[in-house]
Amino acid sequence: MSTTTRQQILAEVLELLNSVVRDWEFEGPIGADTRLFADLAFESLDLVVLGAKVQEHFRQTFPFPEFFAQIGQREVRDLTIGEWVHFIERHIDRSAAAKAASELV
């Protein structure tokens, strides 16, 4: 997948997050290095909802169990937005994503 596409995914994820963080009285920039739990005070259910929205957006399932299990093994259980985007990039079904994108236009 091209860098451009990774940037597109990042932009879409940031748009999604920016749409909700303003409801939390969160101030400050959000970018690829932002940590979902430490910086945005996510709870795990928030991650699940975000995952559901990503699946809905891209109209496909992603292998979240393995991904979350990897996070669970970490000494510090956290995840940056960049890692989240990288995960999506690795598993995205390009044809489904293209179809979803074309229908959004």
Next chain:
Amino acid sequence: MTRDVLLIGLDGATYDILDPLMEQGAMPVLRDLIGSGAHATLQSTVPALTPPAWTSLVTGRGPGTHGIFDFFRKDDETSPLFRFLTSQDVACPPIWSSAHDQGRRSTVLNFPLTFPAPRIDGHIVPGGFMPWRQLRLGCHPEGLFDRLRLLPSFNARELALDMTHEAKAIEGCTDAEYEPWVDMHIRRERQWVDIATHLRAIEPSQFTALLFDGTDKIQHLCWRFLDPSLTSGLKEPWERRVREKVREYYCQLDALIGELRDHFADATIIVASDHGFGPQVRTFYVNSWLQQMGLLVWKEGQEPSATPDAAALGLNQLARHVYQIDWSRTRAFAPMPSGNGVHIVHQDQAHPNGVSAEDYPAFRTWLASRLLEITDPESGEAVVARVGTRDELFRGPAVQLAPDLTLELTDGGLMSILSSPDVVRRRSVPTGTHRPEGIFIAAGPDIRRGVRLAPLTILDVAPLMLHQLGLPIPDSLEGRLVTEAIDPLALAARPAQRAAATAAVAPVGDVTLDAEAEAEILDRLRALGYVE
């Protein structure tokens, strides 16, 4: 003429609590609805649990068809892994989707399994386990959240799930915390009514559904302050204050139902609960029993305690079932504290001690019979009243997702999945837990007045709602049209229309939780009294 329909859900409501309150004059609106309409006992699903029961009520199908048996479901038929359920797992169209397909608008507020929201004409504010931080993402259509924020009472943090609120209950309410906790639920119900009446005023829907879930939560945590047979034992001043506060909740709820009635004057109003409620007097530690029977083995040193602290609960509870069970030696286990289900481990490479397909029927029969032999050491009473196999209890394409065995306990309670040296323990004070007998009340211009009906099943509600909306009733619905609730002249003027079976809804995709997220939901379940 067709009627708009207002469905008011009272989660876990039971006549055992409501009747005394109505007799004392604390719930005059509900009493008036009963007097001016038709009412009945409403038999819930098996298990009598929020996700399968509400899904059955709004789809008219049983769990074997819609595929919702609990808060979680097996990843696949043979997997020991479970994942949290979303709207994408509901395999049948709920009434709001059917209404949309036939040009009707719906407003659906606080119902479980409505996230992600289906793209219907109308409004959806999801309920259940929707975190308040992302309520915006759950609201449909886009922009609805911002419109609702303008309402004076709007407070997302109290409207949707906020674990900091739940934490009090998780850690145990101190004497001083009960009253503010109940007050928070009063404010929450107020918010839902403000949203419903606001949307009714500006964009009225033909079908509106609003679920009040404070009833369930308060009955779980405050049963001893509610049950007339227990309240005489309340001696301390703070206990009497809590009793009064809980009573105030029901008074306020009744007034809110009155407000809704006024805004839906010509509509058919249906008040229903997903299940009833009653006391639970003992705890049955099912996994400990399975362990004693040699059917479940924990990994060395990883046996979970029956009295976990909140932190351990938050991080490890459900992970235990995946990572703390020794799968090489386990044959049966109970993964969830909510549905009274026991799952049998199927034999394969990863589960060499599992039950082979050949042995499965005999093993299941043997396990069921042994469960029925368990007795309360104090009273000698049987702990398990009935054991049903999934083939006996469910019909439909999703049966294979059901537990292999579903238990009904003699005290009506829910079993614990934690570990305890005692398989059965008496509770010092009874807690509130689910019962199959819920409530059904219908009132409106086309509904007969002052009629008490024979008991209905929860599957009978959807056909009545479709009929009142003027929509055809698909042949695939598993309930019946309750014609005896409808005024004969109205029924003659608008006989039921039948329709060919509707297609199942194909799941969009799986939304799987990690163990920590599942544990957070388990925290919530514990807060509601599902987990010891």
